[in-house]
Every structure is written in C-alpha cells, then in structure tokens.
Amino acid sequence: MTRPLRLVFIGLSLSSSWGNGHATTYRALLRALARRGHDILFLEQDQPWYAENRDLPDPDFCRLELYSGVDTLPAYRAEVAAADAVIVGSYVADGVSVAAWVQGAATGVTAFYDIDTPVTLAKLERGDFEYLSPELIPGFDLYLSFTGGPTLAHLEQRYGAAAALPLYCSVDTEAYRPAPGPSRYDLGYLGTYSPDRQPTLERLLLEPARRLPELRFVVAGSQFPRDIRWPGNVTHIEHVPPREHCAFYNSCRFALNVTRADMIRAGHSPSVRLFEAAACGTPVISDLWDGIETIFAPGIEICLARGSDEVAGLLTQTPEPLRRAIGEAARQRVLAEHSSTRRAAELEETLLRRVEELARQRRVRAAASGGDRSRGGARPHLRVVK
Structure with missing residues (x-):
C-alpha cells in the first residue's frame, strides 16, 4: 500500500445483522481495511427494523453515521467529495437516488458493490429498479460483484459497466476458528x-x-x-x-x-x-x-x-x-x-490503481487547460485496461 485511502461506504446495514447477510460482509471487509490503515465512513439509512436489533451500534474500525433519508445525504457532501473512493452497496433504500447523488457529488473513484449480483440482474431484466437502474451502471468506475465467471462480461457488454470485477465475500479468520469440544x-x-x-x-x-x-x-x-x-x-x-x-x-x-x-x-x-x-x-x-x-x-x-x-x-x-x-x-x-485480510488487500489494490489513474487523467486535463490543478470540476470517468 502506498498511502491510506479515504473511503465512504453507503450500504444496507453495518449496525444490525438481523434479517440480512450484508452486515457480516461489511464488518469483515471494513475491519480488515481499517487494519491496513484506511479511513472509513459508513453511511446507513436508519430503519426501524434495524434500530430494534442493533448488535454493532458503535464499531471500533470505522465511523458509522445513520441518515434518515436520501434528502439528508447532502450533509455528507464534503466527505463524499473528499473521498478517494465512494462505494454504494446493493439493496440500499432509495438506491437509485442515492447512486445518482453519489455520481454527482463524488470527485474520486465511484463503485457499486453488488452483494446480490444475480438477484440484481434478475430484477433489472424484469424492469424492477428497486436499488439500481441500467442508466446508472456506466456511471460507476467499478462494478464490484459477489458473482464471478461469465456474469462479469455480461455486466460490461449488456449494461456498459466500465470495469466489472469479482469481490467475493470473505471471513475474519481471527473471529472464526475451530474450537475443541463435542458437537451438539x-x-x-x-x-x-x-x-x-x-x-x-x-x-x-x-x-x-x-x-x-x-x-x-x-x-x-x-x-x-x-x-x-x-x-x-x-x-x-x-x-x-x-x-x-x-x-x-x-x-x-x-x-x-x-x-x-x-x-x-x-x-x-x-x-x-x-x-x-x-x-x-x-x-x-x-x-x-x-x-x-x-x-x-x-x-x-x-x-x-x-x-x-x-x-x-x-x-x-x-x-x-x-x-x-x-x-x-x-x-x-x-x-x-478467502480471508477478509486477503479480500481487503484485493480491494485496496484495485482502488489504488483507479485512484492513480484518476490522478493521471486530472494532470493531463490540467496541463491541457493551462495548469489548473484543482480537484473540482467534472469528474473524469475511468475506462482503464484491467
């Protein structure tokens, strides 16, 4: 790793594992990223069913913020704009509006993290745009998928994903290990x-x-x-x-x-x-x-x-x-x-490569425009060779 990254995740839930597997995935991945020195903000829409079943209300590996609805996300605009990467997860409430807002507010790398890829594609095929619409997919620099294999090419060819890459789930091997004793x-x-x-x-x-x-x-x-x-x-x-x-x-x-x-x-x-x-x-x-x-x-x-x-x-x-x-x-x-440490290293390598490519594109644009080196303005869209 060359330097710590500022990362913003907007996901279904980190605070509660009740009725969803997303929390377990995010916890393992984010804990491993934090161990590698990255600064992480996780934004989660406050939902009553999670509020009643929060088993991690105050994580020690990232900053967790609850927002009441998509109309309150602009309160985090400065942090989203300053982030090296902003990652929006699947099944986020009002996900289409959230993703559109992120693509407009972020100046760093943007990614869609699909923890439900086959379900997402089935929904798209039948016109169900609950949390993602086809028009948004090309606007993300990365499509990080729980599913590998032929699905990745389908995402690029059918939906115009700039770069579809596998990011499988993982497990914290410090927390999961054999324990002696008889089986129940x-x-x-x-x-x-x-x-x-x-x-x-x-x-x-x-x-x-x-x-x-x-x-x-x-x-x-x-x-x-x-x-x-x-x-x-x-x-x-x-x-x-x-x-x-x-x-x-x-x-x-x-x-x-x-x-x-x-x-x-x-x-x-x-x-x-x-x-x-x-x-x-x-x-x-x-x-x-x-x-x-x-x-x-x-x-x-x-x-x-x-x-x-x-x-x-x-x-x-x-x-x-x-x-x-x-x-x-x-x-x-x-x-x-398949440890969370391994998966975090994979994501870190991918993001750093994209961050560096984005910086290179900005330098080229700044030179072409007479030396304006500001980070603002239109965000270049990354289309790089994988």
Whole structure:
C-alpha cells in the first residue's frame, strides 16, 4: 500500500445483522481495511427494523453515521467529495437516488458493490429498479460483484459497466476458528428464510431429519413462517448474531449451504456462510452450482449433495478422520484465499490503481487547460485496461 485511502461506504446495514447477510460482509471487509490503515465512513439509512436489533451500534474500525433519508445525504457532501473512493452497496433504500447523488457529488473513484449480483440482474431484466437502474451502471468506475465467471462480461457488454470485477465475500479468520469440544448437532443450517431456498432446505435437511430421528439438526435464521412443521429432532433458533456464528458452526458436525435460485443460475456465487463454516473447520455439505469447484475442491474440501439420500449417507457413513480432514482442508483454503485480510488487500489494490489513474487523467486535463490543478470540476470517468 502506498498511502491510506479515504473511503465512504453507503450500504444496507453495518449496525444490525438481523434479517440480512450484508452486515457480516461489511464488518469483515471494513475491519480488515481499517487494519491496513484506511479511513472509513459508513453511511446507513436508519430503519426501524434495524434500530430494534442493533448488535454493532458503535464499531471500533470505522465511523458509522445513520441518515434518515436520501434528502439528508447532502450533509455528507464534503466527505463524499473528499473521498478517494465512494462505494454504494446493493439493496440500499432509495438506491437509485442515492447512486445518482453519489455520481454527482463524488470527485474520486465511484463503485457499486453488488452483494446480490444475480438477484440484481434478475430484477433489472424484469424492469424492477428497486436499488439500481441500467442508466446508472456506466456511471460507476467499478462494478464490484459477489458473482464471478461469465456474469462479469455480461455486466460490461449488456449494461456498459466500465470495469466489472469479482469481490467475493470473505471471513475474519481471527473471529472464526475451530474450537475443541463435542458437537451438539449433526447438521446445521444458518440463514434467513427465503422462499426459493426453502425447497432445498426441505430436501437437504428436513427430509434427512425425518429419516434419521436418532440424529440432531438445527436451523438458525429469522423470518421463517410460523406454520413450518419442524421435525422433532430439528431445533429452530430465531436469530444467531455474528458474534455467535463461530460457536454455532463449532457445535455442528456438518454445516449445510443452501444457495438462492438466482445465484445457482448465475454460478460463481459463494456465500459468506461457506467461508464462515470452513474457517471453523466444520465440513460443509452444499447444493451444486457452476464454479463451486473453483472455490473448494469437491470431495476434498467440500461435500456436494443433490438430494436426501446423499445427505443421509454423508451424515451416517463418513468416517470421523475423513470428516475432520475435509474440514481442515477447507479451512486452509479459506486462510489462503478467502480471508477478509486477503479480500481487503484485493480491494485496496484495485482502488489504488483507479485512484492513480484518476490522478493521471486530472494532470493531463490540467496541463491541457493551462495548469489548473484543482480537484473540482467534472469528474473524469475511468475506462482503464484491467
């Protein structure tokens, strides 16, 4: 790193992990960026459902500010204008207006951080511009995507993204690690209820639970319908805050990963839950999607299952030494490639490269206009070779 960066994030939530996975992602990434010396402001719209469930109201790794609506964002205009980079996240309330305001107010690098890329693209295709519109995409210098693979070229070719790059989720490996002790559950799933995930949860956890009454299962997550009939050997926990995720995964012999339908279709969309469980040394049983083999080696670092029979077989027929070996192999892969420290370094390198290119463009423009070296005026749009 050549120098600390001034960064502004505008995201769904940092203060509350209730009902969303964004907070966990932002916390790991921003904490790692702060360790690398960067100055960070996080702007979060104050929402009543988060206000009632704040588990990180005062982070020690960045400055958190709550704003009441897009009309109050101009109070932060000076900080947005002075930032080296401003990053707007997916699912931000009034996101279209927020992004348009940022593109007008920022003088540094601008980026859209899509933690929901396949969902975003599906929404755009059906004309649902809840938090992003097609017209805004070319106005960002970077499109940072939770999804890699062919989706990146689609973003550039179909929507005119200046530079679409993968920025997968990550895990704080200081907070997530193996802990000695007996397992409480044979298979555990952690995730907010989603209608498109429920059939897979039924197939890969609830049905195996019915077949294996002698084993113990757990589902942890909010917003599940009250009329779900949980088998007697399945415990449902309404919410597990991030500070208890490590203990949750360490209480399970295996962890289940269930992927949303849009992300299965896109492929190359690893979940943060994959990395959390693996960092704890808990072997993961996952559904299948294109690109999963680029994240973990099937049969060596992760177990893949299409149906109940395969899950039941893994739970009852996997020798304990092999179970432990799979968990440890996955942990080593996470330490090498998917830690928050690694992800922060990737983002830092990308931003510094863009900041330097922006400075070069300004010098050229200043020289052409007779030496005006001010930072103001129209912001050059970065279109650089990746």
